[in-house]
Amino acid sequence: MKITYLGHAALAIEVGDTHIIVDPFISPNELAKDIDINALKADYVLITHAHQDHIVDVEAIVKNTGAKIVSNYEIVTHYGNLGFEGHPMNHGGSWQFDFGRVTYTNAIHTSSFPDGSYGGQPGGFILETAEGNLYIAGDTALTMDMKLIPMQCKIDLAVLPIGDNFTMGFESAIIASDFIECNKVLGYHYDTFGYIVIDHDEAQSAFTNKDKDLTLLAIGEALTI
Ligand code: NI
Ligand code: MN
DSSP states (O other): OEEEEOSTTOEEEEETTEEEEESOOOTTOGGGTTOOGGGOOOSEEEOSOOOHHHHTTHHHHHHHHOOEEEEEHHHHHHHHHTTOOEEEEOTTOEEEETTEEEEEEEOOSOOOOTTSOOOOOOEEEEEEETTEEEEEOOSOOOOGGGGGHHHHOOOSEEEEEOBOSSSOBHHHHHHHHHHHTOOEEEEESOSSSGGGOOOHHHHHHHHHHTTOEEEOOOTTOEEEO
16 A cells, blocks of 8 residues: 655555545645646545545546545535535445445544535544555544544554644644554644644654654655555
């Protein structure tokens, strides 16, 4: 499984020959100006919640690629009304897709669309695939619900928000990695706006001091699990 960081909370994931885009917020992100959304491949677009910084490029990518949207019921219905194909889920539910099994997990956050309309409840995703198991937390606080994850699935890499203010910060993400029982963390949702700028060295040292590994990718850079 190859995971490419597209900036903020946006990811491009390759599992076998399947391409998955998560939470695309690329075209307004000055830090991601070298990413061309028209060059992205997608069979699926996964959306954790309806906030603008997670959906702004969904329509362009789906129009380009014909990708299927996977998200909560309300978000999939919203895009369905615009003519886009989707697969609706809700918390705790799993579905077997061609690339693997997806579970929509709990998150503590909010989920309104940019116009204020209801975007369901926010979530995250677990992807269980033949190439490894990935947890994408979405925007969330540290929550005891994360303790349920290792009871159901062994996670190989956890993608956790670390920018603080709108989500948990890196200190809470260290506790989250204990809850998830996964010491390998990819940080996201940091540096994009003034409220969430972090000191990379401080964050990575804090993980190292707990014998954990925090990867911070440059935008466009990838890691493989
Ligand atoms: Ni959000
Ligand atoms: Mn966000």
